[in-house]
Amino acid sequence: MKLDGYIVSDCDSVGVFYNTQHYTTTPEQAAADAIKAGLDLDCGPFLAQHSEDAVKQKLLNEVDINNALVNTLRVQMRLGMFDGESSVQPFGKLGPKDVCTPSNQELALEAARQGIVLLKNRGVSLPLSHRRHRTVVVIGPNSDATVSMIGNYAGVACGYTSPLQGIGNYVKTIHQLGCANVACRDDKLFSAAIDAARQADATVLVMGLDQSIEAEFRDRTGLLLPGRQQELVSKVAKASKGPTVLVLMSGGPIDVSFAKNDPRIGAILWVGYPGQAGGAAIADVLYGTTNPGGKLPMTWYPQDYVSNLAMTDMAMRSSTHRNYPGRTYRFYKGPVVYPFGHGLSYTNFVHTIVNAPLFVTVPLDGHRRSGNATVLGKAIKVNHARCDKLSVGLQVNVKNTGSKDGTHTILVFSIPPAGHWAPSKQLVAFAKVYVLARSEQQVGISIHVCKFLSVVDRSGVRRIPIGLHHIHIGDVKHSVSLEAATLGVIKS
Numbered sequence: 001m002k003l004d005g006y007i008v009s010d011c012d013s014v015g016v017f018y019n020t021q022h023y024t025t026t027p028e029q030a031a032a033d034a035i036k037a038g039l040d041l042d043c044g045p046f047l048a049q050h051s052e053d054a055v056k057q058k059l060l061n062e063v064d065i066n067n068a069l070v071n072t073l074r075v076q077m078r079l080g081m082f083d084g085e086s087s088v089q090p091f092g093k094l095g096p097k098d099v100c101t102p103s104n105q106e107l108a109l110e111a112a113r114q115g116i117v118l119l120k121n122r123g124v125s126l127p128l129s130h131r132r133h134r135t136v137v138v139i140g141p142n143s144d145a146t147v148s149m150i151g152n153y154a155g156v157a158c159g160y161t162s163p164l165q166g167i168g169n170y171v172k173t174i175h176q177l178g179c180a181n182v183a184c185r186d187d188k189l190f191s192a193a194i195d196a197a198r199q200a201d202a203t204v205l206v207m208g209l210d211q212s213i214e215a216e217f218r219d220r221t222g223l224l225l226p227g228r229q230q231e232l233v234s235k236v237a238k239a240s241k242g243p244t245v246l247v248l249m250s251g252g253p254i255d256v257s258f259a260k261n262d263p264r265i266g267a268i269l270w271v272g273y274p275g276q277a278g279g280a281a282i283a284d285v286l287y288g289t290t291n292p293g294g295k296l297p298m299t300w301y302p303q304d305y306v307s308n309l310a311m312t313d314m315a316m317r318s319s320t321h322r323n324y325p326g327r328t329y330r331f332y333k334g335p336v337v338y339p340f341g342h343g344l345s346y347t348n349f350v351h352t353i354v355n356a357p358l359f360v361t362v363p364l365d366g367h368r369r370s371g372n373a374t375v376l377g378k379a380i381k382v383n384h385a386r387c388d389k390l391s392v393g394l395q396v397n398v399k400n401t402g403s404k405d406g407t408h409t410i411l412v413f414s415i416p417p418a419g420h421w422a423p424s425k426q427l428v429a430f431a432k433v434y435v436l437a438r439s440e441q442q443v444g445i446s447i448h449v450c451k452f453l454s455v456v457d458r459s460g461v462r463r464i465p466i467g468l469h470h471i472h473i474g475d476v477k478h479s480v481s482l483e484a485a486t487l488g489v490i491k492s
Contacts, residue, residue: 006071009034011043018046032059040068100158105277108158112274112281114407117294118267118344120259125243125266127288127346128202130171133243137174137200138164139193139236140207141182141229142249144175148210151251151273158276163206163247166279170287174200178236182210184227193232194239202242204286205233208249219311223255223303230258237264247271247282253300257337270296288346293407293432295343299329299336317421317458330423341411341427347402347437351410351476354442355395362390362449362464363485378417379463380484387450392480394447396473398433399440407434410473412445414453417467421457425472428452447471453482 017023018030031050034042042048054060076082079091086092118126128136142148146160167173178193180186197203207229214220224230237244237259243266246259251273259265269292274281284290308325318326318333326332329340363386398408412429416422429447447453454464464482471478 005075006040006068007038008041009039009043012046013044014039014042015044015046028054028057028059032064035060035064035068040071096156096158099155105158108275109277109280112271112277113284113290113292115272115274115294116281116285116290116292117270117296117342118285118292118346119270119296119338119342120265120268121344121346122263122266126245126286128243128245128286130287133171133202135172135174135200136167136202136204137176137193137196138167138204138206139176139178139196139232140205140247141177141179141184142208142210142247143177143204143206145206145210145249145278149249149274149278150276152211152215160276161279163204163279163282166281166283167204167286169280170283178205178232179227179229182208182213182226182229184225184229184232187228187231190232190235194235197236197240197244200240200242203236203240203244204247205236205244206247206249206282207233208247208254209251210249214251220252221306223253223301223306225254225256233259233265234262237262240264243267245269245286249273249278253298253337255301255303255337257302260337270294288404291346291404291406293343293345293409295341295409295411296338297340299332299340300338300342301332302335302337305334330426333424343409345402345404345406345408347400347404347406349406349408349435349474350399350401351473352397352399353394353471353473353476353478354397355393356471356478357392357480359481359483360390360392360449361483361485362386362466378419378467379457379465382450382454382462382464385450385464387448390449392447392449392453392471394429394445394471394478396431396443396445397440398435398443400435400437403437405434405436407432410443410445412447413472414447415470415472416453416455417465417469419455419465422455422465426452426455428471449482 014030014034018027024030024033027050031047032054051065055062080089083089144162144164146162150157164173164175174196176193176196178189180189207225213226233246244264245267246265247269248254249271259268271278271282285292316327317331318324325334362380364384365386396410400406410431411427413425414428415425429445431443431445433441433443435441449464453469454462456462466482466484468479468481471480
C-alpha cells in the first residue's frame, strides 16, 4: 500500500462492531482486530479506552501501536504541529479568507446550479419571463431558508442567499410563509398565502424537508410532504393568477404524485440541499440564466412502497413469494413517481449511436480444462477473465435540437441477458457534454466489461453473463454480444 497518510475510522465504528454487531466477544479484541487490520486513528474514545488492556492481554503488540502512531504523527509533523506557535506556521494562518475566496464561492454557486433537477415542466411554465412575470409571490417554509440549505455535516457558510433573496435579485417579490415550519401542523398562514397568489404574476412554492424531518438518527416514516404542506400547495395552485412552480428541498425522495398530476402546477424543481448559494441557483434556473441539466440520483417511490417492505430488510432483489418489491431501479419494477436518472431541460437532446461493436470476446484466464462448462454456465467468473483493457467502446452523437444552449448528461444503461439473479438494468457509464443550440457533439464512452457489464449472483460472486447485452441511451438501443474465448474452459 502506498498511502502517505493515516487511516481513520468513521465515528464510533470500532465500538459499534463490538457493542452492536458483536463481531468480537471483548472490547480488547475489537481494539486489537481494528489496529491489526490497519486502523491508525479511531474517531471516538474506544481505542483510547481499550488498546492498553489489549496489549496487556497480549492480543496486540506495542509495535502495532507504534505503527499506528508513526502514521498519524508523520502527518502532524507535515502540518507543522510540532514546530512551535501554530499561528506563525504556514497552515496556522489559514482562515475564512482562504475558504471564502471569490472562486470558491462561485464554485459553490455552480455546484448548486448543476445539482438542480427539473422534474416537470408543463408547456412553457419555465423559464419565467422578465416581461410577463414582474411580481412573484414566494411561499413556503423553505422560502427564506438559509442554514437548512447546507444540510448536516457542513462547515460554516461564507454567507447565504435564500430562495427569496435569489428571486428578489430578478423581480419584485411578495413573501408569505404559508406554513410556520416544514412540519406545517396547521393552516393559520394559508389565507395570506392564497391571497398573495391571486395578486402575483407567478407563484413559487418552496416546500420540502429539513433536518427536523430527516437527519442522522432521525428517520422519516413516510414519503409524503410533512403535515399539511400538500394541502397548501394545492390550494395556492388553484388560486394562483399565473404559473405555479413547486421547488422541493430534501435529501431523499418525496411522493409528490399530486403535484405531478395537477395541471395547475406547471413545473417542479428538486434542489436537494443546495448549499449557501442555493437561492441564487434556484433563481437562475427559474429565469433561464441557467438551463437545468441535473438528473435524479435515486428512485422516487410512491408512498405505498414503504408499506410493502420492512425498512430493516436490506434485500435488493424482489421476491413474489414474500410480496417483497425489491430496492433501487436495478431490481424494483413497480410504479414510481419519478425514475432514477430523470431530469428535464429547457432544450431537447437527441442521441445517435455512431459506432459500437456487435461482438466482444472475453478472454479467459486461470486454470483451464477441456469441455464447455463456462459457456454452458452462461456466465464467466470475473476472476477467471482477463479484464485488463477489456471494454466496449461507443461513439455517441448528441444533437441539441432546441433553441437554448445546455449541458446534457448521457446515461448509459445495460440490460444483461436474462437470469433470475440479474438486475433488470444497471447504469454502466455516463458522460456530461455541453451542446450549443442547434448543434451537435460526439462523445466517446468506454464501458469496462468486468467492472460494469458483470453482475453479482445470489452467492455474492461477480460474473460476466454471456450473450446479448442491450445498451440503452434514452430511447436509443444497441445490442452487443459477449462471447467466451475458445481458448479452453476454467473450473466452475
